[in-house]
Amino acid sequence: ETGVTQTPRHLVMxxxxxxxxxxxxxxxxxxxxxxxxxxxxxxxxxxxxxxxxQTENNSVPSRFSPECPNSSHLFLHxxxxxxxxxxxxxxxxxxDSADQPxxxxxxxxxxxx
Amino acid sequence: QKEVEQNSGPLSxxxxxxxxxxxxxxxxxxxxxxxxxxxxxxxxELIMFIYSNGDKEDGRFTAQLNKASQYVSLLIRDSxxxxxxxxxxxxxxxxxxxxxxxxxRLFVKA
Numbered sequence: 351e352t353g354v355t356q357t358p359r360h361l362v363m364x365x366x367x368x369x370x371x372x373x374x375x376x377x378x379x380x381x382x383x384x385x386x387x388x389x390x391x392x393x394x395x396x397x398x399x400x401x402x403x404q405t406e407n408n409s410v411p412s413r414f415s416p417e418c419p420n421s422s423h424l425f426l427h428x429x430x431x432x433x434x435x436x437x438x439x440x441x442x443x444x445x446d447s448a449d450q451p452x453x454x455x456x457x458x459x460x461x462x463x
Numbered sequence: 464q465k466e467v468e469q470n471s472g473p474l475s476x477x478x479x480x481x482x483x484x485x486x487x488x489x490x491x492x493x494x495x496x497x498x499x500x501x502x503x504x505x506x507x508e509l510i511m512f513i514y515s516n517g518d519k520e521d522g523r524f525t526a527q528l529n530k531a532s533q534y535v536s537l538l539i540r541d542s543x544x545x546x547x548x549x550x551x552x553x554x555x556x557x558x559x560x561x562x563x564x565x566x567x568r569l570f571v572k573a
Binding site: 360381383390392393395398400406412440447448449450451452453454455456457 | 467471494495497498499503506507508509512514551554555557559560561562563564565566
């Protein structure tokens with residue numbers, strides 16, 4: 351496999367469920383990102399990890415919990431989400447800093463019932 | 464609030480014409496600028512990046528940067544229907560934060 355892979359592609363969950371989104375990159379990059387994309391809004395940066403260490407937490411509610419066990423894998427754990435959290439969640443990676451181009455996965459389309 | 468502004472469009476051009484997409488940014492400390500293309504239901508795909516003032520050409524695409532005016536543009540020559548997509552402008556000030564615009568929808572008429 352090449353590039354950035356995200357699973358699942360689609361997820362429907364109730365507000366009381368717990369689920370996790372997974373991202374894996376095969377590009378040898380050191381930085382990984384979670385973004386939220388809502389209709390007609392700019393991409394919102396949620397979290398950034400560099401060499402497994404979290405470098406950015408963009409005031410994201412605690413119902414979103416990231417985990418980065420190594421430079422190739424990134425998770426987003428979801429718990430007690432709200433309907434407004436329904437969106438496309440995109441994972442991206444870059445060689446190092448955000449001054450370099452980011453490569454995106456196909457995203458997870460999340461719907462909260 | 465650091466922002467990247469784009470006209471939401473849609474920008475409609477005939478096939479074979481030049482499409483001109485524009486973007487302004489608010490943070491003068493921005494150093495790196497990117498254009499991504501996003502087809503409906505797909506993820507963003509890098510088209511161009513530019514770091515220095517002036518023009519940068521890659522095939523049918525030309526990125527232009529004017530730091531004094533805080534302005535970035537993307538020209539697409541010989542536009543094709545397959546170029547129809549949303550184009551996202553993004554700016555980075557270094558570190559790990561990239562600010563994205565909301566995107567401009569481009570429609571190329573056959």
